[in-house]
Amino acid sequence: MSATVTRAIPADAAECARVLADAARDRRTVRIRGSGTKSYIGDIAPTDIEIGTSRLAGVIDHEPADLTVTVGAGMRVADVAAVLARAGQFLPLDPPHADEATIGGVIAANSNGVWRARYGAVRDLLIGTRIALADGTVARAGGRVVKNVAGYDLDKVLVGSFGTLGVIVEATFKVLPVPAASDGLVARFVRSADAFAAADAVIRGASRVEACVVERSEGPAWRLAVQARGSAPTVKRAVDDARREVAARQGKSNELGDELGQMRELPARAIDGALVRASLPLAASPAFAETAARLESLAALVADAASGVVRVHLLGDDEAVIRDAEALLLAARVVGGSGRIERRAEQLRSRLSTWPTRPNGDFLMRRIKDSFDPAGILEPGRSAFA
Amino acid sequence: MRGLVALLGREKVLGAREDLLLYEYDGAVDTATPDAVVLPESTADVAALARFCHEHRVPIVPRGAGTGLSGGAIPVEGGVVVSFARMARILEIDVPNLRAVVQPGLINLHLSTAVAPHGLYFVPDPSSQKACTLGGNVAENSGGPHTLAYGVTTNHVTGIEIVLSDGTVLRLGGKAVEDEGYDLVGAFVGSEGTLGLVTEITVKLTPLPEDKRTVMAAFPTMDEASETVSAIIAAGIVPSAIEMMDQLATQAVEASVHAGYPLDAGGILLLEVDGPRDGLDDARARIEKICRDHLASEVRVASGALERERLWAGRKGAFAAMGRLSPDYYVQDGVIPRTRLPDILRLVKDAGVRHRLRVANVFHAGDGNLHPLILFDSRLGPDELERAKAAGLEILTACVEAGGSITGEHGVGMEKNCYMPLQFQPSDLAAMRRLKDAFDPDGLMNPGKIFPTPSRCREFAFASTAR
Structure with a gap:
């Protein structure tokens, strides 16, 4: 860990891949930053390099009649929305941090809002990506058409990967008429x-x-x-x-x-205490919410009834917050769901790990990670399986 | 062979020549005979089989109903074909969680039929849904006419139990919409049996739409039909299905199914809107008007469930009806951006003319997912299939050049693996290979599929046109 962070703001995919290849060669760790709105997620420590995606922005392709749009990953979701609105269309994603969140960050963090009841989540709307990889190559997954089963669906693996496999530089989504x-x-x-x-x-x-x-x-x-x-x-x-x-x-x-x-912006507000995010079988939400309501430190609860994703904000005495957060994660697991500590106050970082338990298939995830990032430079502390 | 019988028992293993012949083909045009066929009855059987094959370095090829259209279930490099015909049960219908847990051999339509009393259904509806299995749907990431609005198989699977090629049994995902870590369920769906064997599937169930309106519109040529599709989308209407058929396909369908399509139309659209009853007639009226504005000679609205079924029976029976026109057909399923439909359809026609073969078109126009059925007669000699494949390759090349894909729902299999470099750069394929190696480091799962193989693909050297 070095005291100074090198900042790189690559202008295109190839330059981004070069930065990664150099970093891999020198074994320097890398953080990827869009607008930095979700930098609280994960058990992160300072890295040697920070790659900003702000120059990987702009609409690359938008043919309204095809109902698809291809944009640079550094583009803000709000800016994509403004472009689409002029064509009478919209991107059916409403992630938290609505004003600032970038496309790449929304994919990497699998960041969804309340619209998934009708339109699905990032994984359902994303149809193609380009990624800069740690070996210095640029790879494309998926495509620009709404239906495509040629080869593996690598896009799915990138959604929620928190930048641990590569830098998303470009993405294509399905869009809809307003x-x-x-x-x-x-x-x-x-x-x-x-x-x-x-x-x-x-x-x-x-x-x-x-x-x-x-x-x-x-x-x-x-x-x-x-x-x-x-x-x-x-x-x-x-x-x-x-x-x-x-x-x-x-x-x-x-x-x-x-x-x-x-309700959607609860993660943006939950600066103090801890924010638990659980994904539950639909019918488990009411009992989970009832459990949460009895907790001493409950500050707010937002449950998407259509997807079973529940967020609980806990506030108060540190000991109570930790106890209650652990109780909620356990409650999620016992009903067949999963969870994480999505956000917590600085003083709780060392005591509340983001992912206290490993997901099923962690050994496969580890193999995938090692194969994309053998030097282990990308986004340390942001792998749920570590 | 003897080892397999000792491991699983005589009744679960087929090895006689006449038995193996039944497993040497699927719905596509390639064949290869397996060394043995195994019919497991449980996950434990599958795991034991995988361990055995791993120890002896024998390829494993999973098979559902064999309706696949890309040679996915063909043991091109020999080995054991695993038929899931005896693992075909619904394990749980979980109405409160809107999920069903099923075995891979379950027939697609049987699931929707079983959950209909609860007012629910399983959305993906491939045309082969009366025969194809959920395990096959997971392998191919199958679509169907109604995926335009509601997504394909991957959008409706939340959990799987899989057996890796070394016999490891693994449960991924579950009844919740997502899990922490990489989305391995999403990685597995559509992997064509090359990452592992799926032994249990948890799927989303969706409330049945309250009502539907089905419209059949006949146009003088395919151009007007194509333009109508674009106009409907531009008007902000998102139907649940938009299917198109050309005159040759219509004639075959009418001869076999009697769906009531006009025989003199150059192009036919079958459109459906569904959802809450309020608003359906409004949407139907707007669709009717757009059709008439684009010179539709006839617009017919199904008057009830019976007529709707009849109109759909024509579409879903179209591939089978090709037997009326020709003893053999070769079908491609390239995808293009919708706006390119008229150009590409002309190109499809030209490709047929150039190779002296008739081409019928019946496809998912709303998704831009073509299904040119290239008709040939293998009795006239091997040259017929070769010309059909040459025409198919020209069509796929055009699809990729138009910014599309070589396959929308049928899969790459052994039929198009040599064509993958048309669409993907070496770095793209290398990224996919990393996923393969993580799941199946020894390369025993369904070898010879998806990735180009040096032995079979030598004659194909493409420069990728992909951006």
């Missing part, structure tokens, strides 16, 4: 069981909603936020259906404001 109408509701419930039951009814109903999220923050109340987008008749139907499910469970509906944005 829907004609949008509406939603937010409802309050006294009991968590009612909020989750209403959410469950919404996601199983005939209407297809875009977001369906349960939240608990200040006070004992639970909130359910539902958003629908589409043609005017389908949106009206979806909101009417949701309102009926809410009323049937003693909930009180109101018009949707920016609640979904606030």
Whole structure:
């Protein structure tokens, strides 16, 4: 570990690959930085080199009628959205850190928002990438067409790889036309069981909603936020259906404001204490949330009812936060889910590891890592299997 | 052979010449005879078999129903074919979690039929869904007409149990949407049996749409049909399926299925919108208008489930119907950006003319996933298949040059592995090879597939046109 960090801002994929090859030769460790919004994830220590992706930006290809877009990985998601909006289209991803997050960072961190109910996650929308590798080569995975099974789906391995295999320099996504109408509701419930039951009814109903999220923050109340987008008749139907499910469970509906944005941005706010992120079988969320609600240090909980991804923010005395975080990770595992400490305050770093247990298949992950990065220079501390 | 019988018992091993003949082909055009066929009944059987083959350095080739269209289940380098016909059970239907856990030999349609009483279905619906298996779907990352809106197999699999080539049994993912670490489930789906043997699959179940509208539109030529597809997408409508058929395909289908397609149309579109009932008629009306604006000679809306089934039976029976036109066909499934459809369809036609072969087209127009069915007659000599393959290669080259792919859902297999350098640079293939070596360092799993092999690919030397 050196005291000074060398910063490299490569202008293209080839230059990026050269930086990596040099680093591998000299055994100098590398961190990859987009906007730096998710630098809290992982058990990271300072590296010798930091590669910035800011010059790997811009729209490379966008043929609106093909419903695909190819962009540089350093481009901000918000800037991609602005370009697409001019063509009446949108990228169906709404990751946290909405203003700053870059495309490469969103892929590397598998960073999803509340829209996956309808459109899927990064893995479902990403159809191609170019990556600079530690051996100095540039490889392409996938392609620019919406359907493609030629060779292995390396894109899937890159999603959530935290830069441990290479630097994503370019990505192609499926996009969609902007829907004609949008509406939603937010409802309050006294009991968590009612909020989750209403959410469950919404996601199983005939209407297809875009977001369906349960939240608990200040006070004992639970909130359910539902958003629908589409043609005017389908949106009206979806909101009417949701309102009926809410009323049937003693909930009180109101018009949707920016609640979904606030729920999505919980990771950005959770600076103190610890943020636990769990991925659960759908039906396990209500009991998990009920468990979380009894914890001494619970500050906020956001549960995506459509995907089973639940985030819990814990605040307070360090000992209580650590105890509660460990209890939640255990609770996630025993129901067949998984979890991580997504974020924690500086003083908790040494006491709360991001990935306290190894995932299944860790030996295969290790082999893949070793084969892409034999010198072990890329993103130390960001491998769940280490 | 004797070792396998001792290991698994006589009733799980086939070795007689007449038995092996049944396993030397699949839905494509290549054949190779296995040294033995094993019919495991459990994961333990599969693991024991893998350990045996690992010890004796024998290749393993997994096989579902043998409906594959790229020679994926053909033992091109010999070895043991593993048929999953006896591992075909639904292990669990988990309605609260919207998941099913199944064995790999389960037939695709049987899953949707079994979960329909719960108002659920399994989305991927390959045209072979009455016969093809979930294990095969996982291997090939199969699609189908309705993947336009709802994704292909990889978007609907959350967990797998696999047996590696050394016999290690591994459970990856589960009922949750994701796990920590690399997405090995995503890496495995679509790996064509080259990374391991899948012995259990956890899939997403999706609530059945409340209702559907199915529209059949007939156009004077394929050009108007193609332009209609672009216009519908440009109008912001995302149908659940947009299928296209040319006149030759229509004639074959009508002769065998009687789906009610007009015989005089140059191109036919089959479109479907589904979802909540509200809004469906609105979407249908907009589609009808766009079709008529593009000179559709006939626009017919299915009046009910029966007529819808009939219209779809025509599409799904199209490959089988080719027997009406020709004793053999060779099908490619290259993909292009949708906007290039009219050019490429003309090129497909020209390729057929140049090689003196008829080509029928029936394909997923909404995805730009072509299926040119190149008709030939192997009784006329080996030259017929050679010309069919030459025409196919020209079409795939054009697809790649248009920014597309050599395969959208049928897989690379042994049929297109020599063509991989058309689409991928050596560095791209090297990255894929790293994944292969991590899962199967000894190269025993389904060898001779996906990656170009020096022995068979010597005559092909392509410079990749990929950007």
